[in-house]
Amino acid sequence: MSDSNAVPTSLIRGLGLIAAISIVVGNVIGTGVFLKARVMTCNVGTPGLVLTAWIVAGLLSLAGALTYAELAAMMPQAGGEYVFLREAYGSRLAFLYGWMQIFIAKTGSQASVAVAFAIFLNVLVGGALDHQLFSLDLFGRRFSLGPLQLVALGIIALMTLINCAAVAISGRVATFLTGIKITLVLGVGLGAFLLAPGDWTHFSASDMGGTCVGVEETARMGLAGFSAAMLGALWGYDGWNNITLVAGEIKNPQRNIPLALIGGTIIIILLYVFVNAAYFYVLTPTEVASVSPNSSVATEVTRRFLGSLATGLIAAALMASSVGTLHTSILTGARVPFAMARDGLFFQSLAKLSSRSRVPTGALIAQAVWASILTLSGSFDTLTDYVIFGSWIFYGLTTSAVFALRRRLPHAPRPYRTWGYPIVPALFLLATVWLLVSTLLTAPLRSLIGLGLIALGWPVHWYSSHRQRP
Template sequence: GAAMLAALWAYNGWNNMPLVAGEVRDPGRNVPRALIMGMLVVLAGYGLANLAYLYALPFNEVVTSNSTAYREAPPVATKAAQTFLGTFGAKFVTATFLLSTMGALQGVILVKARIPFAMARDGLFFSTIGTVSKRTSVPVRAIGIEAAWASVLAATGSFDQLTDFVIFAAWIFYGLTAVSVFRLRHKMPYAPRPYRTLGYPVVPLIFVLVALWLVINTLQTSPVESVMGLLLILLGLPLYYYFQRKQEAGKVLTI
């Protein structure tokens, strides 16, 4: 349900690395390494942080910290810092949250604009979105599209609601991506594969089942968040079919 979505949000971001694979040297070797090492570092960091929280606070204080059930309560990190360092500690942790957010935004700006950029290059979006600045070679228009849409979303709901919408919708596509591994192995058995699927077919099958369970469970326990996530996906269908028809006709609209 919502609690699982909130937990998965903390680890989300691993999916961003493949989006910039085209700009990575030797991606077949370095992208998997970056994914594995990045996840190990994040897991270790979160694990140590949670051990520190449990050491510093009574269990009841941890449970009643800021979450989907206690939206107005202070974060557990703030409580722990206040226990060790007093009011100054709480302010210090708040400042580190802001710095961490700025760092995350840098990564999001770098990779997320590559989605409309790649769509435009493939003829599935307005062609000018697939252009780059002549001076900096940056996809400025794609970044502008992402910034505008992010601003609209930020103005329509709370952070918790937005993350629930996004994670639910994202795991639908994560599962479909894993399904595509089986599909492509069947349709294109001799295609070059720079990225190896370790443990095939067991590992991708487990991933598909987990994604399916998460989607079904969220539909049952958090129907509002689930419906909103589905609506966000459906909003893109009219544009998708429009550009698909244009692509089939050999004409892509330019704005």
């Protein structure tokens, strides 16, 4: 009898090494590489310290990648960090991580990137999208709908539709979009070095009275300034870990996941340092610090060799970067509710796979619906700011799982072992503690509200776990 109508129960390992590296690079490189140099220069004052912050933050991210690689090669399953936390600390903590990703972190990030895409498109078309179709007051908030919101909703829907196809197709799309990102970053850097008038003496100069609009005096110079620059750089590297969420769909995961995590992070470090060095070759530190917040350092640098074409080019580059990040975020994010549903801790409809593409289409659609609601509400930036503190708590707990599982399961197969263990994961944990303390001191209310939003998942976990019991 034919089994063609049987419900599929397993994912397909359709992502090769190049696709896996593309997901790492494509998810990390967003708009920060074009925008962050101004604030970081205001924080520390000199090109040398800006580049040092990018390098140190990159090495810390690499330490995290080296650690995550052991866990992902050991447990190459959909859900990544959710699975690692479940095996190390139990379902309750793992559920809270998943709740944060579904409720705020992933979907809020997707809403933010989709709106950014619409804003950059609006710049490219000369502000033609900048009007409202109608607005509505609801529950004390004003909800408006216009072409900007429609474009944002449309790009979420389009990227979700692409990810509903076979994962191999999503991998090829990720490779293509990441290739565009890398080309744009290299293009800005090479154009600056080869075509723009520059001076190597800029690297020995310092900021001498740059305007630094919007940068607090307390986050300028000294240890406080370098800490602020490091925070900005670490946000710029955020997302290197997301490849673990699709570990259940990577070919030869014991080999390819470590290579993708480590190789992808190294590529990002090199690109970030290269393009930031190009900025300072063309502009003095004072000129970088004085760039308007409504523009970007990349635009000002590109204008030196492309003239008036620079604004449109950088807007197109930011659009391409945004759509690439959105694609990989949708691809990886849907695997968390899928894994939770498989464990019986979330809506069972999200555990189903498409009979044709063998991807979790239910989880993808639910994720798109919630991200769209956040897009229309306009609350995504506030929500994602709230959970930054909680996100780094889970980064630290996931890294500490290496120590917990080595002690509890010393003889379990480990195709890849963390290079530099225990020093490398310990360094990442120390950096995580420093980041958490810094965030708690500078934004205590925001941090506590974020923890409260995550804690809302506790009664949901209690209900879900008790519903399973006879």
